[in-house]
Amino acid sequence: MSNPGSIVVCQSGFEDLLVREVRELGQEASGSGPGWASFEGPAEVLRSAAFAHGVLESAGKASGDRVNVLAQQVLEYFLASLQGERIEGPWPCSFSGPHEVTGLGRRVASVESAFHELLKKRLGRVAKLASGARPRLGSARGLFVWFTDFGEARVSRSATFCGPCRMADDDLAPSRSYLKVEEAYGLLGREPAAGETVCDLGAAPGGWSYSAAKRGARVVAVDNGPLKGGALGHPLIDHREADAFGFSPGKDAVYDWLFADLVEDPHKVLQLIARPWVSGRWCRRFVINLKFGRVDPVALLGDLRSSGSPFASGCQGLRTTHLFHDREEFTVTGEVVP
Ligand SMILES: C[S@@+](CC[C@H](N)C(=O)[O-])C[C@H]1O[C@@H](n2cnc3c(N)ncnc32)[C@H](O)[C@@H]1O
Structure with missing residues (x-):
């Protein structure tokens, strides 16, 4: 052979x-x-x-x-x-x-x-x-x-x-996007827990928020769109009809998790996560889904890996993965250096 x-x-x-x-x-x-x-x-x-x-x-x-x-x-x-x-x-x-x-x-x-x-x-x-x-x-x-x-x-x-792996669906999950965040927990080696806090930017219809809330985490779900299915009216989900780019957690607040699944230019999303979320230590760890759209994904990966990347400092365990449940998008996970 x-x-x-x-x-x-x-x-x-x-x-x-x-x-x-x-x-x-x-x-x-x-x-x-x-x-x-x-x-x-x-x-x-x-x-x-x-x-x-x-x-x-x-x-x-x-x-x-x-x-x-x-x-x-x-x-x-x-x-x-x-x-x-x-x-x-x-x-x-x-x-x-x-x-x-x-x-x-x-x-x-x-x-x-x-x-x-x-x-x-x-x-x-x-x-x-x-x-x-x-x-x-x-x-x-x-x-x-x-x-x-x-x-x-x-x-x-x-x-x-x-890390990529097919995940089991949940009848109450309001979107198939739910499967992506479920899959992403495996990359970080942990998942939201009871008592933890989550900020979910671009939350609607609520798959990611529902995923965290069903584990007992408290979620602020930021999106002008409506929540649906198991996310709608969930007692642990606080829906804020707002623009993710103008949202801030409030004085001294630090979320245990930042989720972002925004249908926006991936460079714009990365800039938002890098500054203020990572640089201001507004969160402890993050799961970010970047949609390629018209952007060349290979060039985007190059930007992420370059020494000038917005994540070059301030993060550890940074990982970019094309998940089993990702389509024209990939998922970035990491921890913010305390
Ligand atoms: C792919 S969906 C999110 C799906 C969600 N993660 C789930 O599991 O159901 C993208 C969402 O981003 C929201 N979005 C796009 N730009 C936004 C912005 N600037 N601020 C807040 N939400 C935004 C859209 O309204 C849309 O609901």
Whole structure:
């Protein structure tokens, strides 16, 4: 099996943006397809890409027309990579591929099942410890197989998961935007809690406000538009019909969370968050959704990463991610340095 570098998985339809983003970070893609691109340079750069959902590092290639041939090659790769490694506990084992390729899901499932049968015969104890669970965020050692086509799969023992993840909906959530903030909590490693305060700029119809209020946080929801569904009349949500750009928390008030999901020029939103929200320490942490609109997202990412970025000082743990539930937008999360 050859070693063609790393595979980066992204949201389908955003491969070109991923390739362009990584080019700006100094690496050219060696290939791409629906929901993935391959690169030969260091994985570290790839892990930092906003459009990356996951990185399969040093991925070998299995190829063949038949299920058994593919399964056998994956097995050989796995066995060769063990090199005396003792597997004592559950290990992540995942077989996947782009959902958009019709019928590929069945092939993936067949190869996965054939692989498990083969592994059971060779290493029964290790096979029993294989698990479908994998971390939401961070690196893991296991077996990660990504199908680029019916006759080709990339196989890796090390993967990094960048956070994007499908979230469960809630019947009372007034918008599908609700799913984005639910997903963003995983990037920060925490979520609003009872007794905390949230300012939600561009709140209507109230998905993000509802998400915080259902956890017991008190929310000021700023938007001239109406709240709906579970946000309408919620006792923990104070709706202020106002312009986000003129809103201020009042003397000495600090919100635990700032949310901003404004349909506005992303540069204008960034300026608002940087000054006064971050520079004035009006909030402790933030979740900001930036809509690309007519703005080139790759140039916008460059601005965010530059030393002259409005976030260059005053923030820690800054992360920009194209979430599973994001469309033509990405989400910035971070903490304000106290
Ligand atoms: C995508 S929606 C927000 C959805 C919301 N996060 C949710 O979960 O339901 C964008 C909102 O931004 C609001 N908006 C745009 N510009 C604004 C401004 N300058 N001040 C306040 N709200 C604004 C719009 O009225 C709109 O309701």
